[in-house]
Amino acid sequence: MRCLICHAETIPAVTWGTFWKPPVQKKICRDCEEQMDKITAPSCPRCHRPGHEGVCHDCEKWEKTNPGLLERNVAAFPYNDFNKDLVARWKYRGDYAVLGAFKEDLQNAWLASGFKGRQVLNVPLSRKRLDERGFNQSEAIIQSLEQEPLSIFERSHSEKQSKRGRRDRMQAVNPFRLLHPITDPAVIVDDIYTTGRTVRHMASLLKKHGCPSVSSFTIFR
Amino acid sequence: MFKAVKKYLQKDFSWIPPENPTHSFSSLSGKLLLRHEIPYEDEKVDHLVAQSILTKVTSIETCPWGYRCRRCGNTKSYLFAKMPHATCGQTCVYCRSCIQMGRVIDCEPLYYGSSGYEWSVHEHPCQWDGELTRHQQKAADELVALVRTGFGEKLVWAVCGAGKTEILFPALAEALEKGKRICLATPRTDVVRELLPRLKKSFPDVNIHALYGDSPDKAGDAPFIIATTHQLLRFAHAFDVMIIDEVDAFPFHNDPSLHYASERASKPHASIIYLTATPRKEQKRRIRSKDLPVVFIPQRFHGHPLPVPQLKLTPTLHRYLQKGELPPKVLQQIVHQQQTPRQLLLFLPSIKMAEQIAEHLKERNYEVRSVHAEDSQRAEKIQAFRKKEYRVLITTTILERGVTFPSVDVYVIDAGHVVFDEAALVQISGRAGRSPDDPKGNVIFYHIGKTDEMLDAVESIRYMNKLGRKL
Numbered sequence: 001m002r003c004l005i006c007h008a009e010t011i012p013a014v015t016w017g018t019f020w021k022p023p024v025q026k027k028i029c030r031d032c033e034e035q036m037d038k039i040t041a042p043s044c045p046r047c048h049r050p051g052h053e054g055v056c057h058d059c060e061k062w063e064k065t066n067p068g069l070l071e072r073n074v075a076a077f078p079y080n081d082f083n084k085d086l087v088a089r090w091k092y093r094g095d096y097a098v099l100g101a102f103k104e105d106l107q108n109a110w111l112a113s114g115f116k117g118r119q120v121l122n123v124p125l126s127r128k129r130l131d132e133r134g135f136n137q138s139e140a141i142i143q144s145l146e147q148e149p150l151s152i153f154e155r156s157h158s159e160k161q162s163k164r165g166r167r168d169r170m171q172a173v174n175p176f177r178l179l180h181p182i183t184d185p186a187v188i189v190d191d192i193y194t195t196g197r198t199v200r201h202m203a204s205l206l207k208k209h210g211c212p213s214v215s216s217f218t219i220f221r
Numbered sequence: 222m223f224k225a226v227k228k229y230l231q232k233d234f235s236w237i238p239p240e241n242p243t244h245s246f247s248s249l250s251g252k253l254l255l256r257h258e259i260p261y262e263d264e265k266v267d268h269l270v271a272q273s274i275l276t277k278v279t280s281i282e283t284c285p286w287g288y289r290c291r292r293c294g295n296t297k298s299y300l301f302a303k304m305p306h307a308t309c310g311q312t313c314v315y316c317r318s319c320i321q322m323g324r325v326i327d328c329e330p331l332y333y334g335s336s337g338y339e340w341s342v343h344e345h346p347c348q349w350d351g352e353l354t355r356h357q358q359k360a361a362d363e364l365v366a367l368v369r370t371g372f373g374e375k376l377v378w379a380v381c382g383a384g385k386t387e388i389l390f391p392a393l394a395e396a397l398e399k400g401k402r403i404c405l406a407t408p409r410t411d412v413v414r415e416l417l418p419r420l421k422k423s424f425p426d427v428n429i430h431a432l433y434g435d436s437p438d439k440a441g442d443a444p445f446i447i448a449t450t451h452q453l454l455r456f457a458h459a460f461d462v463m464i465i466d467e468v469d470a471f472p473f474h475n476d477p478s479l480h481y482a483s484e485r486a487s488k489p490h491a492s493i494i495y496l497t498a499t500p501r502k503e504q505k506r507r508i509r510s511k512d513l514p515v516v517f518i519p520q521r522f523h524g525h526p527l528p529v530p531q532l533k534l535t536p537t538l539h540r541y542l543q544k545g546e547l548p549p550k551v552l553q554q555i556v557h558q559q560q561t562p563r564q565l566l567l568f569l570p571s572i573k574m575a576e577q578i579a580e581h582l583k584e585r586n587y588e589v590r591s592v593h594a595e596d597s598q599r600a601e602k603i604q605a606f607r608k609k610e611y612r613v614l615i616t617t618t619i620l621e622r623g624v625t626f627p628s629v630d631v632y633v634i635d636a637g638h639v640v641f642d643e644a645a646l647v648q649i650s651g652r653a654g655r656s657p658d659d660p661k662g663n664v665i666f667y668h669i670g671k672t673d674e675m676l677d678a679v680e681s682i683r684y685m686n687k688l689g690r691k692l
Contacts, residue, residue: 002299094324095317096304130307132257134326140305 003029004101005086028101035082038105039075039221047196048075048221062196069203071213073193075221076109077102083220087191091137102219103144110145115217119186122149123198124176126157137191141219145189152180153202166195174201181209193218229284229296234485236278236291237457241337244274248442249334251402251459251486253278253292255323258455259332266332274337277330281314290316292325292454294481318478322454336458336488340400340444347394349387349423354524357388360516364392367492368401368462376468376495376504379518380527380685381622381651385496386416388518389464390423392494397427397444401461405447406483408473410434412466412623413447420447450479456486463487464494467622469501469644498622498651499644499681519688525660526686528653530633530646530679535667538635545577551634551667552585558630559587559612563662566629567615568649570638578634579615591615621648627656636666636675646678 001010004027012023028036043049044056055063062069077083090098110116122138130136142149154177161169186206188199193216203214244250246269249259259266259275269275281301282289289296295318306313306328315326325331353361360377367375379385389405396403405420407413410433417431424445430438432448441448441455450465450473465473465483473479487493500508507513521527533550541548547555558565569575572593579591588611592602599619606614607626614620618640631653633641641649646666653662666675 007299089320093320094315095302095320096315097302097317134306134308134324135304136307 001025001027003027003032004097005029005032027104032101035080036086036101037078037080037083039078043221045072046070047073047193050078050221058196062200066200066204069200069207069214070196071215073196073199073216073218073221074109074113074115075193075218076105077220079192079194079220087220091133091191094134096135096140099140099144106141106219107145110217113217115187115215118215119150119182119184120145120147121153121186121188121202122151123188123190123202124151124153124155126155128157138189141191142189147189149189150182152178152182153205154179161194161198169195169197172197174204176202176205178205178209181211182206183210183212185213186211186215188214188216190216190218192220225284229289232294232481232484234457234489236282237333237485238273238276238278238335240273241335241458242273243337243339244272244335245338246274246334247338247340248440249275250338250442251336251456252332252334252441253455253457253485254332254334255325256329256332258323270332274335276333276335278333279327280325280329280331281316281327283314283327288314288316288327290318290325291331292316292322292482293319293478294485295319295478319454322451333457336402340402342400343397343427345394346397346424346427347390348425349390351387353387354384354520354522356518356520357384357522360518361388361391363516364389364494365395367494368392368395371401371461371492372490374493374495374513376497376500376508376513376515377518378500378508378515379496379498380521380689381498381648382521382523382527382625382655383498383518384522385466385518386419387522389494389496392462393424393445396462396492397424400444402459403445403462403464404453404456404460404486405445405464405466406450406453406486407447407466408450408470408479409467409623410449413449415623416447416466420445450483453479453482453486456482458485458488460487460491462492462494464496466496468495468497468504469499470622474501499647501644517688519685521655521660523657523660525654525657526689527682528650528662528664529682529686530650530664530666530675532636532666532668532671532675532679534669536669538667538669542574542578542635545574546581547578547634551632554632554665555582555587555613558663561630562628563659564606564609564626564629565613566620566626566631566652567613568621568631568633568641569615569617570635570640572617574634575615575617582613582615588612589615592620593617594619618645618649620652621645622651624652625655626652628659628662629653630663631665633664633666635668637668637670637672641674643674643677643681646675647681650678650682 008029010026010029039050042053044052046059049056089095139149156175158175199216206214288301300318303312309328313326313328315324413433428443429445430443432452508515537548575591579589582589650664653664654660
């Protein structure tokens, strides 16, 4: 097997266990795994910001302006420099296969999150962006979680979030339009939770049309 | 079946259309582009395709046992992946090897731009007024002859500091006078940046473009292009004269996709010139079997011999390096060296060690700085060292080639380490004694046991000096 990220050969360790059953094939090498890191306790209970005891400053602010809009966010990996490069390669260069590197840990995080059984919503892309990229990153994540994505939103074309400053993002108009309201608890799946603006834009529409509870699940925080 | 296997094993460029209608789009000439790299509207592109100025070609070849990416030549199965493609609604194969330059996917074609653009003819383009030495002149004449015949290969085997760039000038002038298109490719961005101003000065009326990862020029629509070898992935049958500088350097020498790209970027009838100071095994084999014509320049431009490295056994070396220190013997040598006017260039095998030793020497009140590949201030530090703002520069193999300091001594610490192969050691030794004012310099390899690489490097330097004496 080759590492999905650095293409180096991954050699599974030989132990007495391998005598009984073949070793588990790792998709990524140990070096890359270490650099990808994982979010461990302590983290903010609301947005999963790593290395934070109790509710973080950002979430307190959100609670003041929009109380109860988003129940909580669950993420699997910190958005560190190594992961930033991976996201650039995956989303902007379009190297779809990189997602496979996260799959196993994402599935574990999904099981631990207790979101199972909720309606899984994807974040739509504008037609133009979808053609450029060739895939919808949110749908791709949902598929790797082995869930069924539900597309009930539409998006008008706008500047990439990653190209905007924090202030710009917070003041941005809601680019989404809800096509079919739902009345079950929902979870929105996206790649990165940075300010929490995108998911809250969607959550506000859902809540307005009778959805009891909205949470979000992302790869990175 | 047999044909298919043969085609797969050999580099086959018969898919590039042989007809090249003339046109007036210089930025498309000899290019192999993705749709989004062509700056025109769909209608215009369709029009150009109808005129066969642009030709759509399949981007990924499929054969029973795998794929080949036509942009980078990648055939490794683990560097292809499948994805559900939203644009066409199917599961498509794409190449992961050249993904940095945009995704090549099998349902989207590559566009080949006809190389029929007519480049302007220059009269007396070369304004360089220096003089070539006897050896240089001989090599230059051979290269001019090669460009004149317009077909063939030649390797210029010139010692470090022989003045390789200047040797090219007459051949470049010859090509530009005939309206030929030239590419000077090198594996290293630093070298591209250094060459551009030198060539612009010598060829002031010629439109020269430099292409590298984040270069300001992107279009590549000049008759003379200086590029990193990676940029050749966007060219096909474009150049009449292809010059590859430092053929033996990383990453060119061990990356098959760059060989593929450089071969494809030159026209079927092109003059190909390789420049190197340290040919690798493959090239040496071809020289020996008389498959690759070679021209030697065994002497530096100032006529002095290359400094021959001294090998010094230091059995305690690893013990001290582990503590982040240098053995007393080496320190004594540095103390001694620092009393001379020469600066000191210290090579270490890894970034971590380079930083530790820099700290160690700083504690001993030396003016020290360390430079490595991930250093954002690399260019400034090197510039400051050249201006003699400090005395000791500690570095890794990134400074092994392409940089010139007027008067330095060079010590390699732990020369037996795997990163120091023969080519690296020869190049490192070549940093010393580059200036005619101080043509000597001490080169010392500190080691814990001689390796073949060290001995080969010394032998190769001695051999070149011997050839230089004879001539």
